[in-house]
Amino acid sequence: MNVTIIGGGLSGLATAFAIQQGARRLGLEINLTILEKQRRAGGKIRSEKIGGYLCEWGPNGFLDSKPATLDLCRDAGLGGDLLPSSDAARRRFIFSDGRLQRVPDSAGGFFRSQLVSWPGKCRLVAELLVPRRADGADETLAEFVRRRLGREALDQLVGPMASGIFAGDPESMSLRSCFPRIYELEQQYGGLIRAMLRLARRKRAEIRAGKVVSGAAGPGGILTSFAGGIQQLTDGLSRHLEGCLRLGIDVEAIIPEKQGFVLQCRDGQVCRTRIVVAALPAMDLALQLEKSVPAMTALLQQIPYAPLQVACFGYRKNAVPRELDGFGYLAARRSGLNSLGTLWSSSIFPQRAPDGHVLLRTMFGGATRPDAAQISAEDVQRCVREDLARTLGITKAPDFVRIIRHEAAIPQYVAGHGARLRALEAAAGRYPGLFLAGNAFFGVGLNDCVARANRVAARVLEALQNTR
Known part of the structure; x- marks a missing residue:
C-alpha cells in the first residue's frame, strides 16, 4: 500500500x-x-553554526509540558540529548515606557510591578464582574482582551505575547483558534480570574493528596532543545x-x-x-x-502568513552594558520599537556563542508589518541596532551578523x-x-x-x- x-x-x-x-x-x-x-x-527548522554562534532559523525549542514531543524524541533515540533551558530563562521582560520591565510571575509581583498602571490593575480585577459571552461568536483576541481585561492589558501584556508566539496582530487573530484554552476557561468558569482561583484551589488539594508533585517549571513547562540546536x-x-x-x-x-x-x-x-x-x-x-x-x-x-526577518547579532560581553539575565524581551504595542522583541539566546541555552561573547536574536516584521520581507538586510540591521541601543544600551557594532528572511514565516489564524x-x-x-x-x-x-x-x-x- x-x-x-x-x-x-x-x-x-x-x-x-x-x-x-x-x-x-x-x-x-x-x-x-x-x-x-x-x-x-x-x-x-534549521540550526546554523557560524564562527561559534548557533543561529536558529525558526523555533528554538519546545515546552516539555506536552508529552508527545518528549516521546517522539525518545522514540527517535534522542532522549539523552535533550537540553533544558537555563533557570535564567524563566525571567522575561517587556519593553515599555522606555525601559525593560520584568513580567511578574505571581499575583504579588503583578501588583508591585509598574508594567500596568493602577487604573489598569483595577480594570483587570474588575474582570470578575464581566459576564461570560454566550453567543458563540469567534472573537478576535483584541476584542476578548478589551472586553474582559481592558485596553492596557492588551497593549502591555497580551499584545506582546501574541507577537512573540504568532508574530500576529491581535486585532485579527481568532481567540478560539489561537488560544483555545482561554476561550474554554471563560466558558467553563465564567471568567479568567475565577478559573485561576478554582484551578489553583484544585491543584493545592491534589498536592495535599499526593496526586501532583509541585515543580518549578510552571504551567508552561521548560523550554527544551538540544546542544546542537533544534x-x-x-x-x-x-x-x-x-x-x-x-x-x-x-x-x-x-x-x-x-x-x-x-x-x-x-x-x-x-x-x-x-x-x-x-x-x-x-x-x-x-x-x-x-x-x-x-x-x-x-x-x-x-x-495568510506573516513575514519575518530574524536578525542574529553577536557581541563581546563587555559591549553589552546590561546583564542578560533572562529569556529576553518583547515590545509593548506602543513602545516605538522597530522589532517585535529580542531573545537572549546565549542566556537561554549554553554554547550558543563563543566564550566571552553573547548572541541576541531579534524578530523583525510580523502580521502588523506586511512589507517586512521586502526590507533590505542593511535596513533590518540598522533598525535592530537602533532598538538594541534603546533597550540594552548597546552602542557598538556587532561582531557577528546573520539576517534570515522568511517571506511566509508563520500562518495566521x-x-x-x-x-x-x-x-x-x-x-x-x-x-x-x-x-x-x-x-x-x-x-x-x-x-x-x-x-x-x-x-x-x-x-x-x-x-x-x-x-x-
Missing part, C-alpha cells in the same frame, strides 16, 4: 515516523515516501526515514482518482499513491489542488479560522485517503505539529487496516 507524504518539515517527518512505527507494530506492509521540494529536510530533532527523524525521503521533488498537482491519487511533479515524474498526507504550507497546497479541488484551494488561500478548518476537513473527507497536517491548521507550535502528526498517523493506520 503506497503512502505519500508531501512536505519534509517537522510535521511531515513526525507523521511519517509515527506511520512507520505504527505499521511495524501492526504488521502492515506499506511503501512510505516523503516528497520534499527543497534539497534538505526540516523545513523552517535541528537535531529533524535530523534524527530523517536518519530513521532515510530510505523514504526523496529530496528536490516538487509536487505540482494532486489529482484524485477512483482509488487514490496521482501526483504530478515539476520534473515530469508521475506518482500514484493510495494515501496522501499534505504537510506543507497552505499556499503551496492550494496551488497543488487548484485544478482538481478548487473548493479546497479557495479555503486554503484564506489562511484570523477570525473565522475554525469554520474554515471545518469546511476544509469536510472537503478533504470527500476524497478518502487525503489528510491534512502541518502548522497551518491546528496549532503553530512545535508541540502542536507533533500532536497533529500523531493524530493524522493514527487515522492513516486505521485506513490502512480497513483496506487490508
Whole structure:
C-alpha cells in the first residue's frame, strides 16, 4: 500500500515516523515516501553554526509540558540529548515606557510591578464582574482582551505575547483558534480570574493528596532543545526515514482518482499513491489542488502568513552594558520599537556563542508589518541596532551578523479560522485517503505539529487496516 507524504518539515517527518512505527507494530506492509521540494529536510527548522554562534532559523525549542514531543524524541533515540533551558530563562521582560520591565510571575509581583498602571490593575480585577459571552461568536483576541481585561492589558501584556508566539496582530487573530484554552476557561468558569482561583484551589488539594508533585517549571513547562540546536530533532527523524525521503521533488498537482491519487511533479515524474498526507504550507497546497479541488484551494488561500526577518547579532560581553539575565524581551504595542522583541539566546541555552561573547536574536516584521520581507538586510540591521541601543544600551557594532528572511514565516489564524478548518476537513473527507497536517491548521507550535502528526498517523493506520 503506497503512502505519500508531501512536505519534509517537522510535521511531515513526525507523521511519517509515527506511520512507520505504527505499521511495524501492526504488521502492515506499506511503501512510505516523503516528497520534499527543497534539497534538505526540516523545513523552517534549521540550526546554523557560524564562527561559534548557533543561529536558529525558526523555533528554538519546545515546552516539555506536552508529552508527545518528549516521546517522539525518545522514540527517535534522542532522549539523552535533550537540553533544558537555563533557570535564567524563566525571567522575561517587556519593553515599555522606555525601559525593560520584568513580567511578574505571581499575583504579588503583578501588583508591585509598574508594567500596568493602577487604573489598569483595577480594570483587570474588575474582570470578575464581566459576564461570560454566550453567543458563540469567534472573537478576535483584541476584542476578548478589551472586553474582559481592558485596553492596557492588551497593549502591555497580551499584545506582546501574541507577537512573540504568532508574530500576529491581535486585532485579527481568532481567540478560539489561537488560544483555545482561554476561550474554554471563560466558558467553563465564567471568567479568567475565577478559573485561576478554582484551578489553583484544585491543584493545592491534589498536592495535599499526593496526586501532583509541585515543580518549578510552571504551567508552561521548560523550554527544551538540544546542544546542537533544534535541528537535531529533524535530523534524527530523517536518519530513521532515510530510505523514504526523496529530496528536490516538487509536487505540482494532486489529482484524485477512483482509488487514490496521482501526483504530478515539476520534473515530469508521475506518482500514484493510495494515501496522501499534505504537510506543507497552505499556499503551496492550494496551488497543488487548484485544478482538481478548487473548493479546497479557495479555503486554503484564506489562511495568510506573516513575514519575518530574524536578525542574529553577536557581541563581546563587555559591549553589552546590561546583564542578560533572562529569556529576553518583547515590545509593548506602543513602545516605538522597530522589532517585535529580542531573545537572549546565549542566556537561554549554553554554547550558543563563543566564550566571552553573547548572541541576541531579534524578530523583525510580523502580521502588523506586511512589507517586512521586502526590507533590505542593511535596513533590518540598522533598525535592530537602533532598538538594541534603546533597550540594552548597546552602542557598538556587532561582531557577528546573520539576517534570515522568511517571506511566509508563520500562518495566521484570523477570525473565522475554525469554520474554515471545518469546511476544509469536510472537503478533504470527500476524497478518502487525503489528510491534512502541518502548522497551518491546528496549532503553530512545535508541540502542536507533533500532536497533529500523531493524530493524522493514527487515522492513516486505521485506513490502512480497513483496506487490508
